[in-house]
Amino acid sequence: MTSRQIESALSRAQLICKIRGARLTPLRRRVLELILSSDQPTGAYSLLAELRRGRGKLGPPTVYRALEFLLANKLIHKVETSSAFIACGDIEHPHETQFMICDDCGATEEIRDDEIVQILRRLGEGRGFAVERQVIEARGLCPACRSAQR
Numbered sequence: 001m002t003s004r005q006i007e008s009a010l011s012r013a014q015l016i017c018k019i020r021g022a023r024l025t026p027l028r029r030r031v032l033e034l035i036l037s038s039d040q041p042t043g044a045y046s047l048l049a050e051l052r053r054g055r056g057k058l059g060p061p062t063v064y065r066a067l068e069f070l071l072a073n074k075l076i077h078k079v080e081t082s083s084a085f086i087a088c089g090d091i092e093h094p095h096e097t098q099f100m101i102c103d104d105c106g107a108t109e110e111i112r113d114d115e116i117v118q119i120l121r122r123l124g125e126g127r128g129f130a131v132e133r134q135v136i137e138a139r140g141l142c143p144a145c146r147s148a149q150r
């Protein structure tokens with residue numbers, strides 16, 4: 001993302017929080033900015049290392065609380081299989097999401113396929129199961145790594 005795209009994503013996040021009555025504090029905003037600036041999902045500890053550079057002493061709980069806030073407000077997603085965080089590509093429309101993750105370079109693409117979501121919900125319903133959260137992460141090779149291998 002260019003710095004201009006990051007700025008615009010940050011102001012949209014700010015606006016959405018304001019509408020919801022949630023407080024995007026400077027620290028939460030900074031964490032979101034770091035996640036937006038990274039071209040790959042970022043782990044909590046590299047966020048912490050980055051934050052310490054600018055703000056001195058900060059403990060992991062501070063970062064985890066900021067991440068919880070960003071997750072609760074659906075500004076970021078957690079990529080479970082890599083325990084890392086990625087900025088959501090469509091914060092205006094809360095959604096379930098799927099990821100395609102490259103095993104070689106780590107590139108992670110957010111897929112928002114409503115059909116998959118509905119299929120899993122229906123499969124749950126058929127079993128009397130209420131699906132509340134879906135974790136769907138496909139791993140493989142991204143187009144760039146595939147063509148590099150050829």
Ligand SMILES: [Zn+2]
Pocket residue numbers: 077087088089090091095097110
């Ligand atoms: Zn998303």
Ligand SMILES: [Zn+2]
Pocket residue numbers: 102103104105106107141142143144145146
């Ligand atoms: Zn790749």
